[in-house]
Amino acid sequence: MKKPFYLIISSFILCALSIFAYYQVYHSKSNENVSYAMLSSAMIDAISIIGGKTKLWDSEVQTVTTHKFPTGADTVKALSSRQVDFATLAGWPFILATERDSSLRVVATITKAYSLGILANKEKGINELKDLQGKKIGVSFGTTGQFVLETYLNQAGIENSQYERVALKPQEMLSAYDRGDIDAISTWQPFLQLAENNKPNSSILVPGSQMFFKVNFLLVSYEDYLEKNPEKTKKLLSGLLQVSQWIKSNKVDAMRIYMESSGMKASDVDQLWPLFEFEVSLDRSLLNALESQESWGLVSGSIKNKKNWRQYIFSSGLEQIAPERVNMH
Secondary structure (H helix, E strand, O other): OOOOHHHHHHHHHHHHHHHHHHHHHHHHHHOEEEEEEEEOOOHHHHHHHHHHHHOOOOOOOEEEEEEEEOOHHHHHHHHHOOOOOEEEEEHHHHHHHHHHOOOEEEEEEEEEEOOEEEEEEHHHOOOOHHHHOOOEEEEOOOOHHHHHHHHHHHHOOOOHHHOEEEEOOHHHHHHHHHHOOOOEEEEEOOHHHHHHHHOOOOEEEOOOOOOOOOEEEEEEEEHHHHHHOHHHHHHHHHHHHHHHHHHHHOHHHHHHHHHHHHOOOHHHHHHHHHHEEOOOEEEHHHHHHHHHHHHHHHHHOOOOOOOOHHHHEOOHHHHHHOHHHEEOO
16 A cells, blocks of 8 residues: 655655754764964964964864954953963963963964064154163053063163053054054064054164064963863864964965965065964973063062963873974973
8 A cells, every 4th residue: 555645755854854953963063163262463373364264274073263362361361261262372471361270271382483572763762772761662461562571671771660651452552653652662573564664764673672582372271171172172283283384385375365364565474474483382492481481470570479381281282193393301
């Protein structure tokens, strides 16, 4: 006896719905998402910018969703409030954040660079470091820009009370510097170059300030997440390694992607690119940088407690996928 036609159709629809439901469940489990806070246009975070544009760090089972912020002080706030799984930031905002959140861990250094400096307006009588005394200087508090400004001037005998620090985000510095509201800025690329482009004839990069400190730019997460999600962590690190290798092999395309994202001129990107090492690693230079910044922070009163920074480094992820890139001795 033949089944009525409507029963055949109903069975077919139920079968199709079952397959669709199974696919949805399987897909949601296999295609996992990682949330990632990054800097919006800083050249030192070009590896994240290019990863986000090319999707080279995505895989069949994991995608990376990026959230953009102006400074590392902002990305680490998003991480500490558990809005994201990972964040990129430099050493000083990491040190400050560990005062409030001891669960934060460095997963890798993703870039090393001489990317910071102090740009000054010669029309305000500034031609060298000592001329900054009594001037108004734009700086983002809680960032490595603050560390470079204060340590560089302090070493020259200029105390913090002998100049005025004006709290500004990097993008805000550009308009304030252009208007003449501030006399100098202490920040990172591309903002140093963009500010100089607005005042090409009157701007000077304070001698020695750009080579004063080599930044380790970090990928950071928190202990509980790393313990519960080792595979996600390794997949993200593998993706970042792939992006860094692609940058090396495709320099022209990498620079073009960054240029389009930052609004910088091709000639400026070409000039600054050699200052940056887009390498995923963990080595002794990270500990040296954290310890030197900690020493300044303890003296300045910005932080209270001395730490064993080795305990704040989560090395097992990178050790498992690229052990040759880990050398903390």
